[in-house]
Amino acid sequence: MPDLGLEVLLKGKNMARILGGLGVALRISLLSVMISIFAGILMGMLMTWKNPISRALTRCYLEVVRIMPQMVLLFLVYFGTTRIFGWNLSGELSAVIVFSFWGTAEMGDLVRGALISIPVHQYESAAALGMTSGQIYRYIVLPQTVRRLIPLSINLITRMIKTTSLVLMIGVVEVLKVAQQIIEANRMNSPNAAFGVYLTVFLLYFIACWPISMLAGALEKRWR
């Protein structure tokens, strides 16, 4: 068996450091995901408004988020705010801000898509039964929207968790960062460590994302 340098992981507190890094990444994802879901639902409703001003603003927001690489946004928030406003945001907070900014836009677009995909017939036949617009939303539109939304938003959540590794770039101690430190520290006595450590990191990400993907698939089957 080739030497993968896995013994490096077992040295000292190395395994604990990797797991701790994953913890930070998951904490950033979890916070951003929660903020994105709530803000995204509101954003999605805003996006369906016919008002030309709200329409133009939300479109701009979505375009900016889609065109700008997250890394640029991260640098902008982490370094930019220090420069311009003199704020000293922690890497973790900047990451949460950027990922929520991104996630809210993406989630909003999903919510908008789900809302407008409910046929006008559904509203009309509910209205014909004497339902008020509040009742139509509660019993007809929302349940159907949520069913369409769940598989899509789980896909988004998985993407958000994966993208968290970008945080490395501004020095949050996160999985890849820890991995890199371990690799550096053991360059001499275990030259293959890079492979083993990255493999472990890959597996950890897989373990974090796989159940979510499975759940998404199962829900999709049940509701389509």
Place this chain on the structure above:
Amino acid sequence: MSDPVLEIKHLVKRFGDQTVLKDITLTVEEGEVIVVVGPSGCGKSTLLRCINALEEIQGGEIRLKGAEVSKTSSNLAKIRQRIGMVFQSYELFPHLSVLDNIILAPTKVQKRSKEEAKEEALALLSRVGLREKADSFPRQLSGGQKQRVAIVRALCMHPEILLFDEVTAALDPEMVREVLDVILGLADQGKTMIIVTHEMQFARAVADRVIFLEEGVIKEEGSPDQFFEEPKTERAKEFLKTFTFERKRSRV
């Protein structure tokens, strides 16, 4: 004689600068079955949608037992509960079972007890031969079955008048019959109805009065026998001709 169920006076409906309904006046008595026929685009669907206040009207008035029906009135939801409507395209709620489709409005809108609504829903389903489909979902039903469920859903609200807009137009021919039979049954029970249909045989069988609508005007109105046997207007004659076939060339 009791008051009419529905009174429409000088109804005008415009879409932009196109006037779709021009000065429609129509009275529907308790237990009466009105069939509305006319060429495509003459405003039949629009008329029904106005009666249910799904469209705003630009002139005249519509009254249900004296209460004004208008898209802007504050008790619109209350009035709509008293008017049942079934559309051409199946519009059951896809996320609810057949039973829940039927009892949603009776329980949430009319605040009736779940047990009582359920009991009535099941009885109505049995009457249309769909008792065993109560727990199915709409996607598991055929078109004809969906339309029968949609009729039951409207009936369960105890409407004072029922509106049917070409409920069989989207169905395969072999499913048309089962739906029309249900509507004939309702006529026998004395329900007040306005039916838009292209099924002329059915129209003749079910109607107490036939309304011929063309270009947004009631061109002719009469008993089914009179209308189908000897229509008074040229336009009605031409319209009825489109439903019969004849060979111009004599057979050899």
